[in-house]
Amino acid sequence: MSTDALRTRAAALDERHQATDLRERFALPDGVVYLDGNSLGALPRAVVGAVSDAVEVQWGRDLITSWNTHGWWDTPRRVGDRLGRLVGAAAGQVVVGDSTSVRLHQALHAAAALRSDRRVVLADPATFPTDLYVLDGVARQVGWIVEHVTPDEAPARLAGSQDVAAVVYSHVDYRTGRLWDLPTVTRAAHDAGALAVWDLCHSAGAVPIGLDEHRVDLAMGCGYKYLNGGPGAPAFLYVAAEHHDGFANIVPGWHGHAEPFAMSGGYRPAAGIDRARIGTPPMLSMIALEAALSAFDGVDIAAVRERSLSLTAFLRECIDVLVPGTAYASPDDESRGSQVAVRHPDAYGVVQALIARGVVGDFRTPDIVRLGVAAPYLTHADMLTAADHLAHVLAADEHLDPAFTTRNAVT
Amino acid sequence: MSTDALRTRAAALDERHQATDLRERFALPDGVVYLDGNSLGALPRAVVGAVSDAVEVQWGRDLITSWNTHGWWDTPRRVGDRLGRLVGAAAGQVVVGDSTSVRLHQALHAAAALRSDRRVVLADPATFPTDLYVLDGVARQVGWIVEHVTPDEAPARLAGSQDVAAVVYSHVDYRTGRLWDLPTVTRAAHDAGALAVWDLCHSAGAVPIGLDEHRVDLAMGCGYKYLNGGPGAPAFLYVAAEHHDGFANIVPGWHGHAEPFAMSGGYRPAAGIDRARIGTPPMLSMIALEAALSAFDGVDIAAVRERSLSLTAFLRECIDVLVPGTAYASPDDESRGSQVAVRHPDAYGVVQALIARGVVGDFRTPDIVRLGVAAPYLTHADMLTAADHLAHVLAADEHLDPAFTTRNAVT
Structure with a gap:
């Protein structure tokens, strides 16, 4: 499947799941795909x-x-x-x-x-x-x-x-x-x-x-x-x-x-x-x-879960297409929570390089690129964007750039 | 000493202690003498x-x-x-x-x-x-x-x-x-x-x-x-x-x-x-x-204490003049902290009646009208105002008004 085909599919999935798209209830910075809501959730506007x-x-x-x-x-x-x-x-x-x-x-x-x-x-x-x-x-x-x-x-x-x-x-x-x-x-x-x-x-x-x-x-x-x-x-x-x-x-x-x-x-x-x-x-x-x-308000957690399962399945599908051979720590059946965990020997550098591109996930020792998917404010289009950046990071060896391999405390 | 004489004295004391008047650093509502800073301190503007x-x-x-x-x-x-x-x-x-x-x-x-x-x-x-x-x-x-x-x-x-x-x-x-x-x-x-x-x-x-x-x-x-x-x-x-x-x-x-x-x-x-x-x-x-x-910032706690001792001494002086015979739970020597605790059998009603007049202290069981004096944002003029309201409450039996004697949770 091509990136174009994935884009068409993302749009169709986003339309199908429109009822649970709560993005407008959150204040998120432009140009960021935020995949760290399982560490610090995004800011709800009401706050x-x-x-x-x-x-x-x-x-x-x-x-x-x-x-x-x-x-x-x-x-x-x-x-x-x-x-x-x-x-x-x-x-x-x-x-x-x-x-x-x-x-x-x-x-x-x-x-x-x-x-x-x-x-x-x-x-x-x-x-x-x-x-x-x-x-x-x-x-x-x-x-x-x-x-x-x-x-x-x-x-x-x-x-x-x-x-x-x-x-x-x-x-x-x-x-x-x-x-x-x-x-x-x-x-x-x-x-x-x-x-x-x-x-x-x-x-x-x-x-x-x-x-x-x-x-x-x-x-x-x-x-x-x-x-x-x-x-x-x-x-x-x-x-x-x-x-x-x-x-x-x-x-x-x-x-x-x-x-x-x-x-x-x-x-x-x-x-x-x-x-x-x-x-x-x-x-x-x-x-x-x-x-x-x-x-x-007005949303059932079962609906949030349904959206989450669709998003994480699609994220994995995009990664499999754009970064063939990727290894995962997260299950691919319904025994997964709301995250996709990619295994990579240079996971720390991968995470930092992704952040520099506006895709914010986090690193978990020793080899996990953790991509948290908070369903209320993420779309299938975001999943494709994230996978696309991951492909570019790995293709260009950005994750080996010393600027991205120096460790800081992150939570 | 008359109220006028106390007013003159308050002004002189406030001038003497002007260096530790930090009122401008706090956002306080108009018309309130806030004597509950020992329960919840006032809002510093920087916050x-x-x-x-x-x-x-x-x-x-x-x-x-x-x-x-x-x-x-x-x-x-x-x-x-x-x-x-x-x-x-x-x-x-x-x-x-x-x-x-x-x-x-x-x-x-x-x-x-x-x-x-x-x-x-x-x-x-x-x-x-x-x-x-x-x-x-x-x-x-x-x-x-x-x-x-x-x-x-x-x-x-x-x-x-x-x-x-x-x-x-x-x-x-x-x-x-x-x-x-x-x-x-x-x-x-x-x-x-x-x-x-x-x-x-x-x-x-x-x-x-x-x-x-x-x-x-x-x-x-x-x-x-x-x-x-x-x-x-x-x-x-x-x-x-x-x-x-x-x-x-x-x-x-x-x-x-x-x-x-x-x-x-x-x-x-x-x-x-x-x-x-x-x-x-x-x-x-x-x-x-x-x-x-x-x-x-820029203030030593010793200076805050000096101001506090002056304020609490003056508050007590005002009360003694305007409400002769008042009993206290707080010491009058330097073994007092930054509060004046008045004893009164109807302490709860006294506190509520004072609050209605804009003098906010609190009640502590069984018989204490607790007047906390947070020196940074209070003046000697405030002390006189508080004592004056206390005199009026007691003179008019406002503390016995059923509106003020029904208990709520307060901290």
């Missing part, structure tokens, strides 16, 4: 006015009264409910605030308290490192033994066992983009009396998750990837309603107290998900995230 | 442009590259160094991010690890409740016994003892405004081989603290009171350089890793204060705090 109002009107003019009049106090739960719709959680089970690491620390300690008679935790050795670091920390604190078992090996490990307290898995692998089978693993955990704890960083806002439907116990994720909440946007924590009464908050700050303004000396947890609150949340970032979620 | 740039240029246009090009990655330490100047900490010992509760959780666990052979911790039963909640949580986790001892009783308790791991005190009491003797208590702790951990929420930005000078071990505080960092602004943690090597991070997220982008499976702490980082910080709120700190 600009919301943050400026938060700074100038709510903080600047209304000052302390905004905790009531502008609903600041209720933000963690209100934004949680709004986010809950996108991850399949009924109201009252998601709270927003703090970082993913802190939320994971909380979730793991809560799991340990709920299964205090068990000692083993299963985790994927290939998961995002912070999950392993925080898990190892909690394991030392509560006496857990961490067993490295991949999600697809978990059901066999769990079958007939009685020693596993919890499984702690990422829904989508941050490097390969592999979408793990959350329903099957969760069911296997439950059959063995274990809890299922899921990290949704790379699936929230991109993939239907169905937390309630699949009876996930605890889950957390960040707000700054496919949810587009802005740099370092607050994270979220899901605690299934059935666990609220048994939820022990490892950092019992006053926002989770039953009567925070009674200022009493003893901690008494609030009812429901509010007991998972910790301290005062970073309101400007909370308000940015809340506004960002409005970019999903 | 408006900084946040709008962070949203529209750094996030919206430069996207993921801003982690390098706009220095996002270094923000926790860079803002920490800037804040360090205000609390008497040399560079490289303060990190910014997360909430005060999380920072306290971290500091207490670090203290437990540094004094693992000791079991007792001293804490003030009247401190801000979250400190007690979080401390009780850590105590359960590490096997500490919490003894309730006020800061002024601490030296006697510590003398000759060998069982105390740490003292955990607020520098300024959030209700009474009492400024505790940090140097003496810290020295007493050290003489007994204990660590001194200080909560600086109500002193940072208002009172000279001298963390290095007095050899404080660990300290934390919020960014949203006298530091004016905005609602829920990120907190800060100080770890004295001598403790860096022994600092164990209870939430070892990847931002505190020696090589965060190596994405290795095992946690290896960064050198120095960076090892106290946890996860991705809320960048919009971090940038707001950084810009807010510029309101202190």
Whole structure:
């Protein structure tokens, strides 16, 4: 197939998927194909006015009264409910605030308290490192033994066992983009009396998750990837309603107290998900995230996923045509998340050379060119553009240019 | 003394203290005397442009590259160094991010690890409740016994003892405004081989603290009171350089890793204060705090304190003249922080009636009208205005109006 034929096909696909083209809801720079929305989502236009109002009107003019009049106090739960719709959680089970690491620390300690008679935790050795670091920390604190078992090996490990307290898995692998089978693993955990704890960083806002439907116990994720909440946007924590009464908050700050303004000396947890609150949340970032979620208004995550599958399939098709023989780390069936991960020995240089051409992806060690596909603001035409630039980079050896091979910190 | 005489005196005092009048650096609504800067500091004008740039240029246009090009990655330490100047900490010992509760959780666990052979911790039963909640949580986790001892009783308790791991005190009491003797208590702790951990929420930005000078071990505080960092602004943690090597991070997220982008499976702490980082910080709120700190540029905290002492003395003088017989919870000597705390049986109604008149203070249970005096943006004329309104509220029994006695959540 020629580039012209691909262009015709891109136009046809974009027309077919026009109903889920939400590009107008985002402010993106001209001339950029942004394939790093799985690291930092693009700016939803609604955020600009919301943050400026938060700074100038709510903080600047209304000052302390905004905790009531502008609903600041209720933000963690209100934004949680709004986010809950996108991850399949009924109201009252998601709270927003703090970082993913802190939320994971909380979730793991809560799991340990709920299964205090068990000692083993299963985790994927290939998961995002912070999950392993925080898990190892909690394991030392509560006496857990961490067993490295991949999600697809978990059901066999769990079958007939009685020693596993919890499984702690990422829904989508941050490097390969592999979408793990959350329903099957969760069911296997439950059959063995274990809890299922899921990290949704790379699936929230991109993939239907169905937390309630699949009876996930605890889950957390960040707000700054496919949810587009802005740099370092607050994270979220899901605690299934059935666990609220048994939820022990490892950092019992006053926002989770039953009567925070009674200022009493003893901690008494609030009812429901509010007991998972910790301290005062970073309101400007909370308000940015809340506004960002409005970019999903009127759209179902199933439709976003359908668009994403079409985009990632087409991106791979374009690369296969324009860069024959490309190797991939991402699956090509529906067990992929919303990214295409290309393997290349000079992956770092490839990513830098692509950025110089306006195609922004990122590098993941050791050999992955990670192309995140945030469906709401990307088109099939963008996929072709990205593949075309990749072909040019490789044909001209731009990725070997020393200007592109000097390493900087990137996230 | 008549109101006219007080007015003349206010003008003279304002002229005398003109060099520390930073009102122009803040955006405050007309007709308001804002005495709640110890709950939420006013908006520094520099924040408006900084946040709008962070949203529209750094996030919206430069996207993921801003982690390098706009220095996002270094923000926790860079803002920490800037804040360090205000609390008497040399560079490289303060990190910014997360909430005060999380920072306290971290500091207490670090203290437990540094004094693992000791079991007792001293804490003030009247401190801000979250400190007690979080401390009780850590105590359960590490096997500490919490003894309730006020800061002024601490030296006697510590003398000759060998069982105390740490003292955990607020520098300024959030209700009474009492400024505790940090140097003496810290020295007493050290003489007994204990660590001194200080909560600086109500002193940072208002009172000279001298963390290095007095050899404080660990300290934390919020960014949203006298530091004016905005609602829920990120907190800060100080770890004295001598403790860096022994600092164990209870939430070892990847931002505190020696090589965060190596994405290795095992946690290896960064050198120095960076090892106290946890996860991705809320960048919009971090940038707001950084810009807010510029309101202190060119001003020494000693000068801010001098102005504050003059303002609070004059506020009390005005109240004594206009509302004779007023009872206070705050000290009238230099052992006061930057607030005047009036006791009144109907304190809640008094606060609400004052707010209706444009004098914004806050209520603290059970009987305190808390009038916070953020010196940079308040004048002696403001103090007279506040006292005058207080006199009118009480004379007309406005504080008994049912409109003002119905309780709302306030912070």
